[in-house]
Amino acid sequence: MIQSIDYWAIAAPLILALAAGLVLLLDAFLPARPGVRTALGCVTLAALVAAFAVVVAQRGVRETFCVPSVGCSYVVDATTVVFAGLALGAGAVVVLLSMGQLAEGDIPVGEWYFLLLAALAGAVTLPASRDLIMLVVALELVSLPVFALTALRRYDGRGAEAALKLFVVSVVSTAVMLFGVSLLYGITGAVHLDAIAAALAQPERPGAGPVVAVGAVMVVAGFGFKIAAVPFHFWAADVYQGAPIPVAALLSVVSKAAGFAGLILVLTQALPGEAATWTPIVAVLAALTMTVGNVLALRQTHPVRLLAWSSVAQSGYVLAPIATTDAQAATAYLVFYAAMNLTAFAVVMAVPHDTLDGYRGLVSGRPVAGLALAFALICLAGLPPGLAGLFAKVVVFREVVAGGLGWLAVVMAVNTVIGLYYYIAWTARLFTPADATRPAASRPAWIAVGVATAVAVGFSVAPQLVLATLG
Amino acid sequence: MHVVYPAVVAALLFSIGVYGVLARRNTILVLMSVELMLNAVNLNLVAFDVWLRDVLHSGQVLTLFVIVIAAAEVGIGLAIVLAVFRTRKAIELDRLRELGEP
Amino acid sequence: MIVSLVVVLPFAGAVLGLLLSRYPHGRGPAENLAANKRAAWFGVLPTALSTALIGWLAWENTPSTNVLTVIDTGGIAITVGLEAAELSVLTAMLVGVVALAVQVYSVGYMRGESRYPSFSAFISLFTSAMLLVVFAADLLVLYVGWEIMGLCSYLLVGHWWEERANSRAAIKAFLVTRLGDVGFLFGIFVLGFAAGSFRISDVMAADIPEPTLVLATLLLLAGVAGKSAQVPLHTWLPDAMAGPTPISALIHAATMVAAGIFVVARLYVLFPQPTLDVLGVAAAIGMLGAALAAFAQTDLKRVLAYSTISQLAYMAAALAGGARDAAVFHLVTHGAFKALLFLCAGAVIHHVGSNLLGHMGGLRRPMPVTFWTMTVGYAALIGLPPASGFFSKDAILYGLERSSSPIQLLLYGSALLTVGVTGAYATRAWLMTFFGTGKVQALPEPAPGTAHVFDGREAPASMLWPIGVLAIPALLLGFTDTGEFHLAPAVTALVVALLGAAFVYVIWRGAPERDPARLLGVFHGPCEQAFYVDRLYAAVFVRPVLALARGVVRADDHVVDGAVRGTGRATVGLSGLTRHLQNGNAQLYVTGLLAGVLLIAVGAVVLG
């Protein structure tokens, strides 16, 4: 039997994959002149924009790679569109940032863009995958290129060390996840998520309960690593600091979004029956993640490390509504978080300093960067005038309170306060009057700052356009 | 043969892999123990595929993918270890602490 | 309409005095004088007009009520209205006359003073407040006047605020009365809620159960005790003498202190027997104690202050004994002769330059007018026949003799005793001031703001005229009383008074330069310190509150704020702790990861 493939559904990842190949070829055959570097960048950007257009154009639910009796492996629905759009949007900003990074010349351009496109292809396929195999492959497709990207800068000890740490932790968690997948497969006999759900629904399996529980936990562990939830959060700060900033941005937004997509798919589609067991666990994990993320971020002086721990805390906020089995709030928060976080990373990329004090008086020195960073930080803190952050928090709070998790809401309230401390500490430094040195920054980095801030302000003024797509 | 035998062997293999990851200081040996864990997964998958008499043979299909993934991971892993060795002249995992908290 | 005019006129005078008297904003001596002149006019004219209107009201004698507005507070409405009944007009007349006299008197007394405009303005404000209390038709409007009076007494007693003592005395005056006023307010609430309205006429008409009535009136008594310096809350009056003498005359002799008695008289119908007994007992103690304290004082104004407390206790006793009209009559006469005594004392102090009786003596010849008017005052105080005091005190004694209250014997006994002691201290003060050898020596020019001194001639005309004017009612008011005259109690009172006076005269004849108060012997100390009540209150109330305040500040800093700062430090400490886990060792990370997975798996299995 020949499986019919709906090319329109898989158009987005296909474009990215082809573009990746094209970039590699171009890099191989074009002479190594600086003009080529921006050309390759533009090609990548064009591919991303094309994919984004395709994703946005997709209406309704499209399925492909279907097995008649069991179910389909690749399904594009509303949440998939949002995740894919988020990944591609963030990817575009990362590409803009990397143009700035590549200008320094110590990174091979072709490989960089190839790996970037590969990772984004993985990030776009993951939300659409409906069976464990595709899920695992997509997850690996997102992770492996990022290890390489982290270590791509020649003769950079810290980059290599960060890549190694990321590699070791990721590989171990992938192994754990695969073992979980094998257990789930063993118990249910199915690989497609909805088939697994159906299999788990029949109660006649004696003694299967604990094994299912362990299997589920191990699968969740794999995704836990990607979103840097509590037991898997140790690598975050070291890797973010070691890696080049565009890669850190990629890690903090795209791979985290992919991780959440996978987690949501597994929990809500594969294991709805076991909700009674995993919801309290996810709730506790969320509380721990927020608290550890915020607490560790309190005394940071290195901006990227602070942003790392802040992104760990933010993933805690995203995890909280998942504990109430409704993923829409989590997706909405992720989209807002992506915009805010990318703005912050873009400004840190445009105006790099090793300590927070370096940013003293940035508003008077470079007003655009200063105000953008201040706006991003206030959004992350969830205070007006950063309305995007405020609405994101309100959406999440509403889900948690409606889901009856009162204690989690209170923990979140306390965490917003702890979080506010280090965000305001940094914002205050931006506004204190000081003779701000005006470091030169490449133009694309400024474009990235502009794009990211525009998106964040757009979300503040009209959050409706994001929330409407979620339906 | 009852499915529990391969499952137990796989679990043991997995545990050995875990021990290897935690105990060994040399990164390459850590990589080898991770491979061990992945092979434990393969064993598990194949055993279940046979035990379930799965028509689609999803277990074996997944095993193939896992093997490919393992290969890719080792490739990248060794490349990274090489980069680390080139810059740090040492690949003991627990001595690479430059990026820790100040 | 006239009644509201009577109240509003002094208020208008006060506002104009405060704002316009120093219009060109100059501080030089010339502007000061011009400002004082203008302020004097703003002070005297409205008061004179309102007194004339009161006179017309008294002559017309038709009770009238007019209601300006009704304030709807969501609960019981407050009717802002004024009521002119017979008792109110009588008291208002007293207030008007004394206020006018004091305004004129203080023009001379405060001649060179730079802060005279505010002084006269506050006196006008006080007069309008007192008139508001007298004419109020609503309990809360009465309370408003009541509190404003308290404030004016604070501002006026603290007029010479350069001295720490004056400022402290002013605070004490305000706080003690304020404490009483809180009780007064609660009493008004109880009455208002029981009667369903705050209007006095409705409250009097409503039939309120006995226990609520007792509770309400006892609470009202707290306010009365505070304002009229009755026993528990009387300590502020002697210290209030730190204020200028015209103020003592107006506020601490005639009007404010009388307000308490006036309120009891006005709401007399509401006062059940148990409350009156409490009032009676307090009055009895107050009467005797204050008289003895007056006997032992060395400062002339403090003698008169304690005498006021004792005379007020007299009126309270009369009320307790059921003799309401006698009490009101005594209130009016006392207002007149006590104001007279204070104004004369002001002239004497003006002359001598110090309040102490020890510095006075032999002033008969240099100050003839003051001598005769003060003698009239003392005669009225002791209750010698022609003076008004004789008739009002006789009415009270007659009332007490016949009263049906259970503590009649105590009241009558202490009243008689007080008559004797009053005779004693009045004579002592009289003798030490005007007889004996003249001890006047020119004192150096005092620091600015203390009592002004010029000796030689008698007080200027502007001070003598008010004294003269007040002497007439002090002398003749007795005859206006329509009540029948009773020979027996009058004679007994007269004999007892003369006995006291003669006893002191004999002691004084023996050694004119020594203080006859040595008669008290071992009791001299406690009497002078007013039985250490002041020190008791300071020890029991003032010091503990201040200590508690310091404790609160410390507690607030360490405990409440400490808790807040503590959480901050704990969080930062926790962050320090968790940072140790982040030492960069990848294997530690993986161990943490796997341990986490294990824990979660165990949790899931146990939970699932």
Add this chain to the structure above:
Amino acid sequence: MSRTVAALVTVSGSPAAMSVLLVALLLLPLLGAVALLVPGPLGTLAVRFGLAVSGMVFAVAVAVASLFDYSAAGRMQGTVDLPWIPWLGVRFHLGIDGISLPLVVLTALLTLLCLVYLAGHRPPRARELVFALLVLELGMIGTFLSLDLLLFFVFFEVVLIPMYFVIAVWGGEGRRRAAYKFILYTLLGSAVLLVGLLYVWAQTGTLDMVRLAADHPMGRTAQILAFVAIGVGLAVKTPMWPLHTWLPDAHTEAPTVGSVLLAGVLLKMGTYGFARVAIPILPEGAAAVAPWLGALAVVGIVYGALACLAQRDLKRLIAYSSVGHMGFVLLGFATLTPVGINAALYGNIAHGLITGLLFFLVGALKERYGTSDLDELGPGLLGRLPYVASLLTFASVASLGLPGLAGFWGEMLALQGAYEPAAGLPRELFLTFMVIGGLGAVLTAAYFLVMLSRLTHGPWGGPGPTLHDATRIELAAWVPLVVLILVFGVWPSALLGLTTPAVQALLGVP
């Protein structure tokens, strides 16, 4: 700009005109603030620009007051109801009634007076300060106008960042620490408030305050839980007794303008929350928690008074006095009777005016002497600065609740309310609250007079260094407050007439 405002006012008195004005009340500060962001000439004449904008806002507020239909003060007027975020169910829902009108006018007035005060002093970085003040004004007026729970919350939080910067940049020596404590403490409060609001939303499904106040679909325990959460959030802002420690630091370090707005209006947002959100929407919750609220309020009164008695710093003293006065306001709320809530709302306005004036005066003293320590400001201020000292005496006397001035009615009616609380509440408990409140009033009088005697009385040693007394501009900023304190003191039905029908509608009393 002013032409359009005039045009707006002359529009016929139809309700549409009122809603246009309400939107104008929010739009003007926002546009002003954004205009200041644009780098350009506005930097130099920032204060004058700010003055113009706040003047216009005040004009619009007065227009709203004039167009307001006083006979129907209980009904929401000039309602604006546009969908803002349908997915969340948040609507841009504005409206004004007897409770919020005085507060809106008070906010507009105080901001105007603050800018008038600034016109007399050259503040450093004027552009940022005026920007912060305009955003503050937007937040404050928004809070009083919004009728949607989440919109209320958004405006409730808009004031945090600007006030943080006002304290942190233009404050005194320990300003950084005080600013941190202020923003973190208040954010914790508003986060808990958000949890409460969302709990109400989760239970009822609607965010519209008017509908929620009309019918109470929530069960009793749910109401109690929601009331506690919302109550804690509002109590931090009020501030209620145990949650008040941020106030003294924030006040001591804030600049004059900051203190005036902080005490004048920000505290009122907390108490307004009780009147608009907590009590009408959760009546049973309110009834259950009222005794606790009353107890904490009364402790606040006595605690605040005692703390003031032993205070060394003048600004801290006035900050603690605010804790005391807010205690009376909360006691008024705790009684849940029309009299009590009227008292609370009246106390709100009176405290805003009086403490605003007090902080203006103390600010003036601090600018002249460089310190606000009582002993250094020294005795005999009446001699050195007669006008400032006499105004200080006037404000202190008004603050200790002298009848005939605004402060009295708030306290007296609160005690009267406590005498006879709502039906379900324990009568004896509230009687003890009344007595303690009365003693608190005496203590309030005590510490104010002790402060006055220590500061204004005493020897002043003749003409000291020629410190100029109140300047013309300062008087221009202060005299309106003095006049209003007198007006509301002598003629209370001006305000009570406005709030009584609204409160009766609120409590459902016929």
